[in-house]
Structure formats: C-alpha cells, structure tokens
Amino acid sequence: MKLYGHPMSTCTRKVLTVLAEKGHEAEFVLVDLMKGEQKSPENLARNPFGVVPTLEDDDFTIYESRAIIRYLDQRLPGTPLTPTELRARGRMEQWISVEQSYLSTPAVTIMLQRLFMPMRGQQTDEEKVKAASAEVARTLDVVDRALASQDYLAGSSYSLADISWMPYLHALAVAKAGELITARPHVAAWWKRLSERPSWVKVAS
Ligand SMILES: N[C@@H](CCC(=O)N[C@@H](CS)C(=O)NCC(=O)O)C(=O)O
Numbered sequence: 001m002k003l004y005g006h007p008m009s010t011c012t013r014k015v016l017t018v019l020a021e022k023g024h025e026a027e028f029v030l031v032d033l034m035k036g037e038q039k040s041p042e043n044l045a046r047n048p049f050g051v052v053p054t055l056e057d058d059d060f061t062i063y064e065s066r067a068i069i070r071y072l073d074q075r076l077p078g079t080p081l082t083p084t085e086l087r088a089r090g091r092m093e094q095w096i097s098v099e100q101s102y103l104s105t106p107a108v109t110i111m112l113q114r115l116f117m118p119m120r121g122q123q124t125d126e127e128k129v130k131a132a133s134a135e136v137a138r139t140l141d142v143v144d145r146a147l148a149s150q151d152y153l154a155g156s157s158y159s160l161a162d163i164s165w166m167p168y169l170h171a172l173a174v175a176k177a178g179e180l181i182t183a184r185p186h187v188a189a190w191w192k193r194l195s196e197r198p199s200w201v202k203v204a205s
Helices: 008-021 042-045 066-073 086-119 127-146 160-174 185-195 196-204
Strands: 002-005 029-032 054-059 058-063
Touching: 002 008, 008 066, 008 086, 008 160, 008 196, 054 066, 054 185, 058 066, 066 160, 086 127, 086 160, 127 185, 160 185, 185 196
Parallel strands: 002 029
Antiparallel strands: 002 054, 054 058
C-alpha cells in the first residue's frame, strides 16, 4: 500500500492514525504542499481535486480521507474501529458528518491564520479567527454535552469518529486556540484520552 500525503495535513493524519491503530505500515510518499506538488500532473492523475491524501492498494486508488479510513478499517486486520451495533454505528456516522460540516473548515481557518500566514510573512486576520472560533465553540458545545455521558463519540468504544476529529483538535491546540478545548470539561477529558493513545503519539511526532 502507498499513502500519498503530507505529515502535517489534517486529512493525511486521519489515515495515518488508522494505519497506526491497525499496526499496519504503508509506504508514505510525500506530496510537498509547501511546493504545490499537490497540483502536479502526477498528483492530479491520482487525485483529480489536487489535494492529499490518496491511498493506492495494488490496482485500487482511493481519495477523500473519510472514505479512505472507512476502507482501511474494513480492509485491514486488527481491532475494528466501526461499532457493529446499529445505533452506535449511526452515532459514529453522525459525528463524522458533524466534523465535516461544522468543525474542519473553521478549525483549518484558525490554523491557516495563526500558523501559516505568519510563516509566509503575512499578517493574521484576527477577525477571521474570531468568526471561526465562534463556529468551533458552537460545535464543541454540542459535543461537550454528548460526552458528558459517554467516553467516545460512538458510545463506549473508540471509533473512526474520534479519529476524524483528532487532527482538528490538535490543530486548535497548536494554533493557540487550545482554550476552546480546555474550557469544556468533557471535551478536555476526551481529548486527553485520545491524544495519549500510542497511535496519535506516533502520528503527531
Ligand atoms: N475532502 C478532502 C480534503 C482534502 C484536503 O483539503 N487536503 C488538504 C490538506 S489537509 C490539501 O491537500 N490542501 C492543499 C490544497 O488545497 O491545495 C479529504 O478529506 O481528503
């Protein structure tokens, strides 16, 4: 298997976390986002949207991080990351959808504004950070209420839903927006549980 991605990319990190949870090594092929390699003809041939990640499994190529993690969970041996019980599986899908709809975009906006703009010698637009932080806060308020009565998003067991949220929580922490996590007790305890897992320690290092 080959994973085309970038180690700092949130979407690539979801895939790397699933591989680490399954104890499976894929060949990692760097697509250097800093050099714009995602728009190269080679990358566009495997991912027509000109982004990362993309997974190659023999003659099968798949892109879109959330599709890749579902594929890998079924494809690889190891602890299943999808609950078999119908309602728990429904919850897992609900929270993956919430991440995609209401978390990833504002969290990435904060990361781009606070980390990448200064790296490029440009100024952070604090108005954009403020608007994105309000969106993230609304989402985390909802998840904080859910986590008051369960340890993980799907219920009692860790699943693909937790994995899909982790890179964005990490992005908030490194973009000096960690108070969005620490101000919410159940989100803070959940993030501590998730970020101490050996899979995430490996991916984040
Ligand atoms: N929906 C896609 C989003 C992929 C995406 O936006 N990847 C980012 C890195 S996390 C990227 O390649 N950005 C470079 C660009 O947009 O040119 C997925 O989940 O895989």
